[in-house]
Amino acid sequence: MSKLSIRNFNLYYDDFHALKDINMEIGEKEITAFIGPSGCGKSSLLKSLNRMNDLVEGCSINGEVLLDGKNIYDKDVDVNTLRKRIGMVFQKPNPFPMSIYDNIAYGPRTHNINNKARLDEIVEKSLRGAAIWDEVKDDLKKNALRLSGGQQQRICIARALAVEPEILLMDEPTSALDPISTSKIESLVQELKDKYTIIIVTHNMQQATRVSDKTAFFLSGEVIEFNDTDTLFSIPKDKRTEDYITGRFG
Amino acid sequence: MSSLRRIFSFDHIIRSLIKLSALITFGALFFIVGYIFIRGIPHLTLDMFALEYTTENVSMLPAIITTLMLVALTLVIATPIGVFTGFYLVEYAKKGNKFVDLIRITTETLSGIPSIVYGLFGMLFFVYRLGFSYSLLAGTLTAAIMVLPLIIRSTEEALMAVDDSLREASFGLGAGKLRTIFRVVLPVAMPGILSGVILSIGRVVGETAALMYTLGTAAKMTDGLFSSGRTLSLHMFVLSNEGLYVNEAYAVGVVLLLIVLAINGLSTYLSNKLRKGE
Ligand SMILES: Nc1ncnc2c1ncn2[C@@H]1O[C@H](COP(=O)(O)OP(=O)(O)O)[C@@H](O)[C@H]1O
Numbered sequence: 001m002s003k004l005s006i007r008n009f010n011l012y013y014d015d016f017h018a019l020k021d022i023n024m025e026i027g028e029k030e031i032t033a034f035i036g037p038s039g040c041g042k043s044s045l046l047k048s049l050n051r052m053n054d055l056v057e058g059c060s061i062n063g064e065v066l067l068d069g070k071n072i073y074d075k076d077v078d079v080n081t082l083r084k085r086i087g088m089v090f091q092k093p094n095p096f097p098m099s100i101y102d103n104i105a106y107g108p109r110t111h112n113i114n115n116k117a118r119l120d121e122i123v124e125k126s127l128r129g130a131a132i133w134d135e136v137k138d139d140l141k142k143n144a145l146r147l148s149g150g151q152q153q154r155i156c157i158a159r160a161l162a163v164e165p166e167i168l169l170m171d172e173p174t175s176a177l178d179p180i181s182t183s184k185i186e187s188l189v190q191e192l193k194d195k196y197t198i199i200i201v202t203h204n205m206q207q208a209t210r211v212s213d214k215t216a217f218f219l220s221g222e223v224i225e226f227n228d229t230d231t232l233f234s235i236p237k238d239k240r241t242e243d244y245i246t247g248r249f250g
Numbered sequence: 251m252s253s254l255r256r257i258f259s260f261d262h263i264i265r266s267l268i269k270l271s272a273l274i275t276f277g278a279l280f281f282i283v284g285y286i287f288i289r290g291i292p293h294l295t296l297d298m299f300a301l302e303y304t305t306e307n308v309s310m311l312p313a314i315i316t317t318l319m320l321v322a323l324t325l326v327i328a329t330p331i332g333v334f335t336g337f338y339l340v341e342y343a344k345k346g347n348k349f350v351d352l353i354r355i356t357t358e359t360l361s362g363i364p365s366i367v368y369g370l371f372g373m374l375f376f377v378y379r380l381g382f383s384y385s386l387l388a389g390t391l392t393a394a395i396m397v398l399p400l401i402i403r404s405t406e407e408a409l410m411a412v413d414d415s416l417r418e419a420s421f422g423l424g425a426g427k428l429r430t431i432f433r434v435v436l437p438v439a440m441p442g443i444l445s446g447v448i449l450s451i452g453r454v455v456g457e458t459a460a461l462m463y464t465l466g467t468a469a470k471m472t473d474g475l476f477s478s479g480r481t482l483s484l485h486m487f488v489l490s491n492e493g494l495y496v497n498e499a500y501a502v503g504v505v506l507l508l509i510v511l512a513i514n515g516l517s518t519y520l521s522n523k524l525r526k527g528e
């Protein structure tokens with residue numbers, strides 16, 4: 001059974017039909033990339049998977065998103081528990097204006113872990129997991145805003161890992177970063193694959209080929225093609241996918 | 251020829267005008283402060299800080315204490331109401347909500363009303379209708395209504411300045427609304443909210459028109475919510491109005507000026523801190 005099943009999913013911003021009848025199966029511990037021109041609905045779908053779209057005024061949906069077979073839009077689902085299970089990393093690094101330690105501990109504390117020793121352990125494990133422990137271990141009290149952009153983004157990844165999610169949603173996590181930070185994050189994503197199911201939005205096709213197992217190509221709110229990354233990039237079935245990946249797309 | 255052109259170039263004229271207006275602004279401030287200090291400091295005797303007011307010493311100590319009490323009580327009432335309203339408007343109300351529009355229009359209107367109108371309202375409503383007479387209570391309530399829009403606006407602005415991506419990050423970790431507001435939004439918005447509160451203090455300290463017919467102008471220290479008193483500003487106003495104590499009025503002016511300068515300095519410091527996003 002897939003980890004996430006998206007079934008006949010539609011999303012509207014007021015009258016605007018932003019996602020049209022999306023169907024997608026996402027396997028456990030796979031990395032799935034969403035690609036497509038900007039405005040095609042990648043972020044909208046991503047936000048729908050942990051119900052961050054609940055916060056958007058005028059946004060309505062129909063269809064289902066099944067997490068381990070259970071529809072996350074059911075009435076009895078607790079959004080906060082859902083978001084603990086499905087974490088998110090945003091396009092622009094957004095650490096809280098507090099210490100590195102407090103940033104990472106924010107999630108666990110939210111879910112009632114207050115034991116100091118336990119928190120210390122989680123903080124170290126998460127920072128190690130996000131490949132930034134060695135850079136900050138002597139300075140955990142430092143304000144996270146004083147780190148570089150690439151470090152901030154890894155802090156945000158560590159912060160997401162600290163609540164031990166099952167799925168990690170990443171919305172263009174490297175688009176605001178320099179090439180070196182980008183490659184650090186890409187190799188980090190590869191490592192994280194052992195433990196997490198990852199969905200990554202990217203408008204960089206090389207990135208999709210480098211990191212992902214499967215790729216979905218979006219256009220105007222529809223999934224045009226969804227396949228193994230290798231297949232999609234070498235023998236695309238749809239003419240529009242081919243135009244896009246060869247850069248011929250208007 | 252070329253130097254003449256430089257003198258008459260557009261850029262040059264604008265620069266000169268800007269320098270001139272800066273000079274006038276600074277000069278005026280310097281002149282007023284200097285004038286009051288020169289006139290006032292020689293009369294700043296120990297007598298003026300005597301515990302009891304008499305017509306000989308015209309002590310300002312009762313007025314200082316009344317001012318402190320009025321400011322404290324006003325803040326106790328206006329800060330929670332103003333801050334909660336600001337939070338409601340920004341964090342809870344939905345866009346296009348009629349009730350929100352109503353609150354916004356009300357606060358905007360309230361902040362544009364001359365303070366004498368608050369004074370008249372306070373007199374008619376609190377002093378006569380509710381029968382509080384000239385009292386600390388009537389003065390406090392009037393002052394609280396007067397500074398409420400200020401606190402609401404500064405709270406709103408401080409909250410709106412908090413980057414939405416921080417709220418998203420918090421929700422994304424499974425935090426609820428309350429936790430997000432208290433742990434993430436409030437610490438960031440705090441300097442802005444505080445600077446609004448401090449501006450309100452300045453407003454109350456400097457106020458006369460709204461307090462004259464609500465707090466009254468009794469020269470003794472107020473001895474309770476239902477007794478009249480006078481703030482420093484009122485004290486200064488009354489002294490200079492009576493014509494007998496103009497020098498002493500200047501001495502009070504010195505103290506008042508120092509207080510207001512300190513309050514403004516504090517507010518600038520806090521809003522700078524806000525801008526740096528610390
Ligand atoms: N909050 C919103 N309100 C109205 N329209 C929106 C909103 N967010 C996104 N859209 C629209 O939905 C479409 C898809 O946006 P998005 O999911 O952000 O695309 P992508 O991430 O692929 O660039 C765009 O046309 C965008 O303008």
Ligand SMILES: [Mg+2]
Nearest residue numbers: 042043044171
């Ligand atoms: Mg996007």
